[in-house]
Amino acid sequence: AQSVTQPDIHITVSEGASLELRCNYSYGATPYLFWYVQSPGQGLQLLLKYFSGDTLVQGIKGFEAEFKRSQSSFNLRKPSVHWSDAAEYFCALTGGGNKLTFGTGTQLKVEL
Amino acid sequence: GAVVSQHPSRVICKSGTSVKIECRSLDFQATTMFWYRQFPKQSLMLMATSNEGSKATYEQGVEKDKFLINHASLTLSTLTVTSAHPEDSSFYICSARTVNTGELFFGEGSRLTVL
Numbered sequence: 001a002q003s004v005t006q007p008d009i010h011i012t013v014s015e016g017a018s019l020e021l022r023c024n025y026s027y028g029a030t031p032y033l034f035w036y037v038q039s040p041g042q043g044l045q046l047l048l049k050y051f052s053g054d055t056l057v058q059g060i061k062g063f064e065a066e067f068k069r070s071q072s073s074f075n076l077r078k079p080s081v082h083w084s085d086a087a088e089y090f091c092a093l094t095g096g097g098n099k100l101t102f103g104t105g106t107q108l109k110v111e112l
Numbered sequence: 113g114a115v116v117s118q119h120p121s122r123v124i125c126k127s128g129t130s131v132k133i134e135c136r137s138l139d140f141q142a143t144t145m146f147w148y149r150q151f152p153k154q155s156l157m158l159m160a161t162s163n164e165g166s167k168a169t170y171e172q173g174v175e176k177d178k179f180l181i182n183h184a185s186l187t188l189s190t191l192t193v194t195s196a197h198p199e200d201s202s203f204y205i206c207s208a209r210t211v212n213t214g215e216l217f218f219g220e221g222s223r224l225t226v227l
Contacts, residue, residue: 030200036218041203041221041223042218042220042221043116043118043205043218043220043221044156044205044207044218045218046216046218048215062127090155090156099158099161100146100158100216102155102156102157103155104154104155105153105154106153107153
């Protein structure tokens, strides 16, 4: 069975500070990994994805994530957070089939 | 990027009535669409996979007679919540997979409130 764990339910950072959101996964092979962002009452927007190749993936809005097989992790990072980054962030994986398994999400609050 | 539109974005209905939610891929064709349910402050749970021209595949624990899914064309899938009860109140999100690239795009979600 595949699963995704986001250990941090809430994170608060100051605007301009760096950010790292944690994501750990469980899957028998190399998964396809995703980070999505959801603003209140909205659908999901894809930030970035990892399929294969370079383990450091660049996404939109200045986000990046690093796939670490040894740690079963795919943490999301941003060097300098903007107030508009406040949202819910979801890590997700699929084994290549249709089913996308989501983590429980991390709510990011940005203090001005 | 590709656009997936859901309608209505918000709906309030009385207990016992049925509600239909539409999911449209506006500028691409999607042979496969997915329906998710999201409870407050929780993750998205896949309810069913909708394939154009065939019956939907429901996840374990999801009542297919309760949540009717129809995928009649390459750009439209509908979710009908039949005989709605207050516990059906939730945020329902659809996603569509493009035929050409296989990328997945999400709709804006539909908030259902059953009184």
